[in-house]
Amino acid sequence: MRSLIFLGILSLALARKTFFGDQVLTVHPKNEAQVQAIKNLDTKVDFWSPDSPAGISVGSSADIRIPSEILPAVKVALRRQKIEFEVMIEDVESLVGEQFKSAQGRGILDGTTAYDYEKYHTYDEINDWTNAIAAENPTMVQRTVLGQSTEGRDIPMLTLSSGQSASNPEILVDCGIHAREWVSPAFCQWFVRQLLDEPNNVRISEATYHIIPSINVDGYAYTWTNDRMWRKTRSKNGLCYGVDPNRNWDAGFGGEGSSSSSCAETYHGPYAESEPEVKAVADFMRANKDNVKLYVTYHSYGQMILYPYSYTYDLAANTDELDFYAVQGKNAIQSVHNKRYIYGPGAVTIYPAAGGSDDFAYDTGIKLSYTIELRDKGVYGFTLPESQIQATCEETDAFMQVMHNAVVSPTYQA
Structure with a gap:
């Protein structure tokens, strides 16, 4: 099976869009x-x-x-x-080419080495990994499929818990909403491994973690086979393919920062939750809003900690609390590898962006809701080298520790 995956990637990589001279x-x-x-x-x-x-x-x-x-x-x-x-x-192709060269040469594609968390992985590899890690840890990891994508791919979610208390607070983490942001799914995979490897499984004994390694599975697969810089989903809309899955949520849908043009990178789609990938996660949020106390969605790039709102300049009711933990998280990140993040409400800090997942989660009832833009700040952009995956994950885990504590032992006082 893995040899077939290798041959598939090798042949498709030869036909992919190139960026020579860009x-x-x-x-x-x-x-x-x-x-x-x-x-x-x-x-x-x-x-x-x-x-x-x-x-x-x-x-x-x-x-x-x-x-x-x-x-x-x-x-x-x-x-x-x-x-x-x-x-x-x-030269964009020089960086993109290195990423594909690394994928074609690594043993994981033919099953000769262990899963490497410091490499970028294809959708098929990630999907296989979710099955394997659940099978290897049956008492702590449950794999579920939230739904299928437009092209019929599974959208897997891993739930991590020691099972010590059914009343533990729940935390939802997702990655890969935008297809070309490869370091995002890389973090979600690394984070699962980190939670399982902790002494006494401390965090998953205190909280239940739901982790979605990649939401936009069709778009992500397409970045490996056709166009490394693809951003959207792969649904057909008019003359063009794809909807921006972070403009498709029912949170100020169709507002400022989204586009009604089906060919635009920020096309919001024909209606809220038109994309099955978005609807699958939105349904999970609605069904579990009373138990999920924290939502974090990972993107790249820019090194930012953002919180509601992005569809309006109005501030969230608990802005002081959101800001309190953002500052703690920023400081925790910087303490690891001295990377500096900015923070604040999305619309105020960068620009308005209607229809985003963090605003939807917040309006649904998850009052600690954050969007994190990972490395870097404009050296590699979407082509962040694999050599930076480990450090990126280490500093991001420091942020997640802060947020874990915010849920299980909050220190904010109004």
């Missing part, structure tokens, strides 16, 4: 005319951060992937508008 430019608009000039590039380029031209503003920077065929013309246009910029990534 560059990621970081641009710095200083006035509204420059902002508009950058926004006018919309259909020709790939906005990395922010994720759409709507998020660009005066005085902020933006990372944009420019296809090689228009790169000279774009640079001329930027210079003509006197827009300052620098090259963030000289």
Whole structure:
């Protein structure tokens, strides 16, 4: 079976979209005319951060992937508008190619080595891993399938608990909402292993953890076989494929920061929860809202701790509490490898983004709800090397320890 997976990846990798000569430019608009000039590039380029031209503003920077065929013309246009910029990534394919080269060469694909938590894994590998780790730890890990994707893939969830108390608080963690953010599913896998390897299984004796390694399973699979920079789901909508699964939740659906154009990267979909991947997780939240006390969703990149709201500039009722634990989490992260994170309400801290999962969780009744943007801050972006997975996970685990304590032994006082 694993040899077939290897052959499949090898053949499909040869046919995947390549990015030879593409560059990621970081641009710095200083006035509204420059902002508009950058926004006018919309259909020709790939906005990395922010994720759409709507998020660009005066005085902020933006990372944009420019296809090689228009790169000279774009640079001329930027210079003509006197827009300052620098090259963030000289050749996108050189980084993407290294990731695929690593995948083709590692033994896990043919079953000759143990599962490597410091590597990026395909959907099939992750799915097999969820089965294996549940089978290896039958008293502590339960595997369930929340639903199927548009293309019929399982959306597995692992529930970790020592079973000592049915009344323990529950924590929901998900990864991989956006397909190209590979370090996110890598963290969820690493975190499962970390919880199981802890002495006396301390955290899962005090709380029940529900961990979804990858929500957007079709999009993630597509990044391995066709387009490494794919972001959305794979449903067919009009002329284009895909819905932004983090604009598809019933939380200010269709509002600012989302798009009604089916070809846009932030397309919100024809209606809330149109995507089966989103509906499966939303249904779980609704069914378990009285028991789940914390929701954390992992994305990349930018090194941010965000909390509701993103669909409005209004503040959440317990903003002081959300901020209190965000500060603790930020400090915990920095204490590990000195990585600095910013924090705050989504709309205020970065830009409005209606239809997100953290806002939905909060409005459903999960009052500790966070979106974490993992490494980095604009060196590798979505192409974070595998060499940084371990360190990223270590510092993120420090954040999760803070949040665990917030649930089982809260220290916030109003």
